[in-house]
Amino acid sequence: MNKNSERLGRQIEEKLEAVNQIKKHLNGFFLEARTELTNAGMSRGWKNLKPETATKQQKALTTYESWVNSTRPLVVEFLPERLDEFDKMRDEFVDIVTLQIAAPDHPARSMNRAAQLISQQKGIVQSIPDKVEIELLASRKSISRDIAKSEVLRGEQLLEEGDIRPAGVIAGVALERHLITLCSSAEQDVEYDRMDGISSLAKSLSQAGVISDDDMRLLDWMGGVRNKCSHASDEEPKRTEVKRMIREADEFIYETRI
Numbered sequence: 001m002n003k004n005s006e007r008l009g010r011q012i013e014e015k016l017e018a019v020n021q022i023k024k025h026l027n028g029f030f031l032e033a034r035t036e037l038t039n040a041g042m043s044r045g046w047k048n049l050k051p052e053t054a055t056k057q058q059k060a061l062t063t064y065e066s067w068v069n070s071t072r073p074l075v076v077e078f079l080p081e082r083l084d085e086f087d088k089m090r091d092e093f094v095d096i097v098t099l100q101i102a103a104p105d106h107p108a109r110s111m112n113r114a115a116q117l118i119s120q121q122k123g124i125v126q127s128i129p130d131k132v133e134i135e136l137l138a139s140r141k142s143i144s145r146d147i148a149k150s151e152v153l154r155g156e157q158l159l160e161e162g163d164i165r166p167a168g169v170i171a172g173v174a175l176e177r178h179l180i181t182l183c184s185s186a187e188q189d190v191e192y193d194r195m196d197g198i199s200s201l202a203k204s205l206s207q208a209g210v211i212s213d214d215d216m217r218l219l220d221w222m223g224g225v226r227n228k229c230s231h232a233s234d235e236e237p238k239r240t241e242v243k244r245m246i247r248e249a250d251e252f253i254y255e256t257r258i
Contacts, residue, residue: 009129012074018067019122023115025060026097030111032056061097064118071125078128086124093117148174152250159243165229168242172198172226175249179205179219182256186210198223211256222248 032053049057068090075086094100096114151174158167179201183190192204202219205211211219225245228237 012071012125012128015067015071015074016122016126018063019118022060022063022067022118025056025063026111026114026118029053029056029060029097030108030114034108057097061094064093064097068121071121074128075124078131079124082124086121089117089121093121148178148253149250150174151177152246152253155246155249159239159246164237164239164242168226168229168237168245171242171246171249172222172229175219175222175226175252176201178253178256182210198226215252215256218248219252221245 033049072083072086072090075083079086093114096110096117151170155167155171155174158170176198179198180192180194180196182205183192183201186205186208188208188210190204190208190210192201196204199220202211202216202223206213206216222245225237225241228235229242
């Protein structure tokens with residue numbers, strides 16, 4: 001999780017802590033109202049509350065509205081598809097606590113429904129960090145894949161121009177970028193270092209079960225060609241092997257698209 005996601009997660013955790021306080025005020029109000037109705041008799045009427053009971057009612061509403069006003073912008077920004085649902089829950093909660101749709105003969109039913117509504121709203125807000133992290137990961141994957149494909153294409157162009165070593169190096173960089181993204185986004189735990197080369201990354205992915213042994217061997221060969229292009233040696237990289245390496249890298253990136 002990146003720093004922005006962590007900061008958002010902490011911000012939401014702080015806001016969710018207020019839910020317990022809201023429920024406390026909610027329970028206090030409805031218990032007082034139920035006691036009042038029981039003592040006065042149903043003829044008194046559900047909406048004719050004593051001042052002290054009305055004060056508890058207002059406290060529950062004020063605390064709730066403050067929470068909704070602080071969390072709704074997060075829903076608007078990160079979960080707009082849940083906004084209507086969130087707002088309908090708010091409206092129903094307010095109607096219940098202001099006794100617009102109360103159940104006079106069963107105050108506990110109204111209290112339980114109001115508590116259920118705020119728990120559902122809490123669930124919506126609580127899901128925001130996971131959604132943000134998933135979207136960020138998807139964005140990183142897409143960017144990484146697009147850049148890798150672009151670099152492979154550049155390698156092909158350099159090879160056509162006769163620049164064999166640069167072609168192999170650029171294709172190797174593209175492959176490394178893709179392998180690092182595979183490591184970071186895998187469901188399995190992959191032990192790797194961002195400074196690892198193609199062969200080391202392939203070994204880590206194979207050990208974690210992300211790629212097959214055949215893929216690992218192919219990647220190890222491509223890593224060897226890449227190193228031959230990167231480092232001065234007595235053996236010059238052959239155009240045919242660099243061409244094959246670029247083709248294999250392109251196919252691997254496509255087949256293991258993330």
